[in-house]
Structure formats: C-alpha cells, structure tokens
Amino acid sequence: GRGSITLVGAGPGDPELLTLKAVRMLQAADVVLYDDLVAPAVLDLARREAKKTLVGKSGYKPSCKQDDINALMVTLARQGKRVVRLKGGDPMVFxxxxxxxxxxxxxxxxxxxxPGISAAQGAASRMAVSLTHRDHARRLQFVTAHARDGKLPVDLDWTALADKAATTVVYMPQRTWGELAGKAMEAGLDPHTPALAIFSATRPEEYRVAATVATLKDKLDAAVADKFRGS
Amino acid sequence: GRGSITLVGAGPGDPELLTLKAVRMLQAADVVLYDDLVAPAVLDLARREAKKTLVGKSGYKPSCKQDDINALMVTLARQGKRVVRLKGGDPMVFxxxxxxxxxxxxxxxxxxxxPGISAAQGAASRMAVSLTHRDHARRLQFVTAHARDGKLPVDLDWTALADKAATTVVYMPQRTWGELAGKAMEAGLDPHTPALAIFSATRPEEYRVAATVATLKDKLDAAVADKFRGS
Incomplete structure (x- = not known):
C-alpha cells in the first residue's frame, strides 16, 4: 500500500478533547511518532497494533533533532506505512x-x-473565562517565549504586548517569563493586569497560579519550589 | 433531575472536527440551542430526542438578541433540562x-x-499552512472586524496589525475588510503581504481567494459577484 503522513493535534491533555478525525487517524495508523508533550491517555486512543515511538522533542531541550524526526517520518511513509505524527495542542500553533x-x-x-485544541483553548474552557470578552479584549494574541536558541525571542512586538485591549497567551514561558513581563511593562503594559499561569491544562494534575503581570514571577517561583520540594 | 448548561464548540463545519467531549455532550442533551453558524452536519450528531432550536444570532445582523438567548438558556436549565448551547468554532474565541x-x-x-476548533485552525489545516512558521511568524493574532455596532472596531491596535513578524487572522471581515486593510497599510503593513480569504472553511463548499493585503478586496468583490451572480 501507499504510505501517508498525517500531522495530528493531540490537544492539551484530556483525551476527550481530541477531534473525531484525530481518533480516526490514530485508529488507522501503522506508526505513531509522538512528542513528550502528548498525554499518555491520548496515546491509548491509537490502534493497538500501531508502533508508538517517542521522538522526544521537548520545546525546552536545546537539541531539537527536528531533522531526524523529518527523516524518520519520510522513510517510514516511503516504506508504505501510515504515519501519524502526533503533536501536543494544535500542530499549526507553535x-x-x-x-x-x-x-x-x-x-x-x-x-x-x-487540527487540535490548543492549550490556551483548553485552559480557557476549564476556567470558563472567554479569551475575547467583548468588553475587555478586542484582540487575542499568542506568542512563544522560546526562540530557536531557547532564549526569549528578540524581535517580539513589545507595544503589541502592552496593549490593554488584548488577551495575550504566552506559550513555553518557563525560562523567560520574568524577562518577557519586564519588557512588556517597560513598553507600557499595566503591571496590575491580571496574569494566570496554568500547568498541565485539562489534565488531572492541572494547577494554576493567579497573580498580576508584576507579581506572577515571584508567585510562580514560590509555587514551583513548593510543588517540587524534595523531588 | 438538575438542569445544566454546557457551551459547546461546534468547530468550523466539518463534523469530524468536533471533539469527543462535544459529541458526548450533544448525545446527552435535552435541548440544543444553536447558532446559524453551526453546520447542519454537526447538528446530526446531537441526540435524536433532543429539541433543536435555532437561536439565529448571526454576527452580521444588527439585532443580536443576546439577552433573549441568555434568558431562554437559564429558563430551560431551571426546568431541569440539560441545555447545550452550540456555537460555531470555539465559544471562547469571538x-x-x-x-x-x-x-x-x-x-x-x-x-x-x-472548546472547539476555531475557523482559523480549520482553514490552516486544510491548506497545510502553519499559522506560526518559525521563520515568518513570532506572533499569531486574532481580531474581529465587527464591533457591537456592526462597524470596524475603532480601537484596534493598528501598529500590532502592521507587524510583519505576525500572522493575523481577521474574523467576520465581510463588511469592513477594505477599511481594515487600508488602516493597517497606513500603519505600515507591507501591501505585498500575502492575504487569503476563506469561506466555509472545512465544509464541502469551502472556497478561497488568494491575493495580497492590497489586492484582496478587489479580488473578493469580483469572486463574490461571480459566485452569487443571479442568486
């Protein structure tokens, strides 16, 4: 048979947030190449006979091996395999x-x-807070706080991030959130703007830290130290 | 029994883009209150015994009757009904x-x-074009071109829309796209920036018009005139 490649969005973690089409593709797969951001419960939706391979590309590791993943995907498809490349969230959003x-x-x-439900969508639904409440947010923007080199991207549009009529979602903020928040406040973002950090959105272990743009870093540092104390 | 209210994202149109959870909620509903943006094929996923009511709130109609919808939803839930409020795309995104x-x-x-797959995600997947290609887009932003009064919102952040390192998705652009594009170009957006209009993304009748920011309005006017000629 002819091989195929399908990029499938695994959503934020809750397996019920996969689309019907994503499940159909997982059920038809010969091989599933998955990221470490994919929740284990999602992998259970794949065809039992499919070979599941962790390609282990976390956004936080300096060596990303994207070329190796591409080569593996292409080789398997050329062998006639139905390859599903399973990615956390929506493949088209970071x-x-x-x-x-x-x-x-x-x-x-x-x-x-x-497509898949992106983490921000999962988090918003869990909190029952709209990303675009018409009285507060004319614009919804998604940025990544993690450039190719693992550092804060240098060319972010800081005035766009300072806009009080926008909801901003920051993906992969762990290493650079403090720096990002500092630059956005320098560009005019109100330090009192509500800010919320969400870990493992829609998963059983989900937890949240609520603060303001100015105070979130310290609250996060304290929460993370508390959570992982002794581990 | 106790009534309940669940807001459910119907996705962009293809019924296979509903989440497993959305289908479960539709299968458990006593009443489904749906928008005219919801595709008919999606409604077929609802429990056969559920009463399906079009609440008919198109984004383009001046009278939006949001208060009436809210009151109906609350009344039915108080009567003990399981109410699903079914909305096109993702309820949390415009x-x-x-x-x-x-x-x-x-x-x-x-x-x-x-949550649901938003129209931009459906369109990106159909075109196989990432919304955040790392060489081109540091930032992904969603705006609505349709304020409460049906006109272009006056307080959009025009410099944010002119940023060449962002992908911008404009929801409900029909009436105001020309004006929006003009203001974004005045604010510095390169007129040669690729621009794509997508109608009925992921539905059988999907069609697209590809142009640039400067030329899209004329191409759209011609395409729409052609498509609806005589209707």
Missing amino acids: GRAGEEIAAARAAGLSIEVV | GRAGEEIAAARAAGLSIEVV
Missing part, C-alpha cells in the same frame, strides 16, 4: 508543523493535517 | 461565551465549556 510539512513535500509525499 | 457564562452565573447555575 507546533513546528511548517518544517514537517516542508519535509514531506520535499520528499514528494502528500501530507494531511488534523 | 463566540460571546463571556456573556452567556455571566448570565448562567448570575442565575446561580453552573456552566461548563467544551
């Missing part, structure tokens, strides 16, 4: 889908993409 | 979920939210 789509096309393979 | 959540809470009712 999921590096662009590079995998380009690799598939460069190899002459067609590629299909199944 | 879906007015905030007002319905507030109404439920004001009535002392609990409310649950099930």
Whole structure:
C-alpha cells in the first residue's frame, strides 16, 4: 500500500478533547511518532497494533533533532506505512508543523493535517473565562517565549504586548517569563493586569497560579519550589 | 433531575472536527440551542430526542438578541433540562461565551465549556499552512472586524496589525475588510503581504481567494459577484 503522513493535534491533555478525525487517524495508523508533550491517555486512543515511538522533542531541550524526526517520518511513509505524527495542542500553533510539512513535500509525499485544541483553548474552557470578552479584549494574541536558541525571542512586538485591549497567551514561558513581563511593562503594559499561569491544562494534575503581570514571577517561583520540594 | 448548561464548540463545519467531549455532550442533551453558524452536519450528531432550536444570532445582523438567548438558556436549565448551547468554532474565541457564562452565573447555575476548533485552525489545516512558521511568524493574532455596532472596531491596535513578524487572522471581515486593510497599510503593513480569504472553511463548499493585503478586496468583490451572480 501507499504510505501517508498525517500531522495530528493531540490537544492539551484530556483525551476527550481530541477531534473525531484525530481518533480516526490514530485508529488507522501503522506508526505513531509522538512528542513528550502528548498525554499518555491520548496515546491509548491509537490502534493497538500501531508502533508508538517517542521522538522526544521537548520545546525546552536545546537539541531539537527536528531533522531526524523529518527523516524518520519520510522513510517510514516511503516504506508504505501510515504515519501519524502526533503533536501536543494544535500542530499549526507553535507546533513546528511548517518544517514537517516542508519535509514531506520535499520528499514528494502528500501530507494531511488534523487540527487540535490548543492549550490556551483548553485552559480557557476549564476556567470558563472567554479569551475575547467583548468588553475587555478586542484582540487575542499568542506568542512563544522560546526562540530557536531557547532564549526569549528578540524581535517580539513589545507595544503589541502592552496593549490593554488584548488577551495575550504566552506559550513555553518557563525560562523567560520574568524577562518577557519586564519588557512588556517597560513598553507600557499595566503591571496590575491580571496574569494566570496554568500547568498541565485539562489534565488531572492541572494547577494554576493567579497573580498580576508584576507579581506572577515571584508567585510562580514560590509555587514551583513548593510543588517540587524534595523531588 | 438538575438542569445544566454546557457551551459547546461546534468547530468550523466539518463534523469530524468536533471533539469527543462535544459529541458526548450533544448525545446527552435535552435541548440544543444553536447558532446559524453551526453546520447542519454537526447538528446530526446531537441526540435524536433532543429539541433543536435555532437561536439565529448571526454576527452580521444588527439585532443580536443576546439577552433573549441568555434568558431562554437559564429558563430551560431551571426546568431541569440539560441545555447545550452550540456555537460555531470555539465559544471562547469571538463566540460571546463571556456573556452567556455571566448570565448562567448570575442565575446561580453552573456552566461548563467544551472548546472547539476555531475557523482559523480549520482553514490552516486544510491548506497545510502553519499559522506560526518559525521563520515568518513570532506572533499569531486574532481580531474581529465587527464591533457591537456592526462597524470596524475603532480601537484596534493598528501598529500590532502592521507587524510583519505576525500572522493575523481577521474574523467576520465581510463588511469592513477594505477599511481594515487600508488602516493597517497606513500603519505600515507591507501591501505585498500575502492575504487569503476563506469561506466555509472545512465544509464541502469551502472556497478561497488568494491575493495580497492590497489586492484582496478587489479580488473578493469580483469572486463574490461571480459566485452569487443571479442568486
């Protein structure tokens, strides 16, 4: 048979937040290449006979091996395998889908993409707080706090992040949140703006730290120290 | 039994893009209150015995009757009904979920939210184009081109919309796209920036018009005139 490559969004963690199409693709897979951001309960939705391979690309590791993942994906598809590349959240929102789509096309393979619920959407639904309340947010923006080199991206639009009529979602903020918040406040963001950190959104272990833009870093440091004390 | 209110994201149109949880909620509903943005094929996923009521709030109509929808939702839940409020896309992304959540809470009712695939995510997956390609987009922003009064919002952050390192998604652009594009170009957006209009993303009738920020309005006018000629 002819091989295929499908990028599938695994959503934020709760397996019930996968789409029907994502489950269908997982059930038809010969091979599932998954990220370490994918929740174990989501993997259980894959066809039992499928070979599941952790390709282990966490956003926080300096060596990302994206080229190796691309090569593996292409090799398996050329062998006639139905390859599902399973990615946390939505592959199209800070999921590096662009590079995998380009690799598939460069190899002459067609590629299909199944969108997923992104972490911000999962978190908003759990909190029952709209991302775009019409009295407060004219604009919703997603940024990553983690550039190719693991540092804060240098060319973020700081005035856009200081806009009080926007809701801002920061992906992968762990290492650089303090620096990001500082620069946004320098650009004019009100330090009293409510800010919320959410870990493991929609998973059983979900937890949240609520503060303001000015105080979130200290509260986070304290919460993380408390949570992982002794581990 | 005790009534309940669940806001459910219907996704962009393809019924396979509903989440497993959305389908479960639709299968358990006594009443489904749906928007005219919800695709008919999605409604077929609801429990057959559920009463399906079009509450008919299109984003384009001047009279939006949001208060009537809130009152109906609350009344039915108080009667003990399991009410699903089914909304196109993701209720938390320009879906007015905030007002319905507030109404439920004001009535002392609990409310649950099930996120959905937003139109931009559906469109990106169909085109296999990432919304955040790391070489081109540091920031992803969603705006609505349709304020409470049906006009272009006056307080959009135009410099944020002119940022060449951002991908911008404009929801409900029909009436105001030309004006929005003009103001973004005045604020510095490169007129040659690629721009794509997508109608009925992920539905059988999906179609797209590709242009640049400067030329999209004329191409759209021509395409729409052509498509609806004689209708």
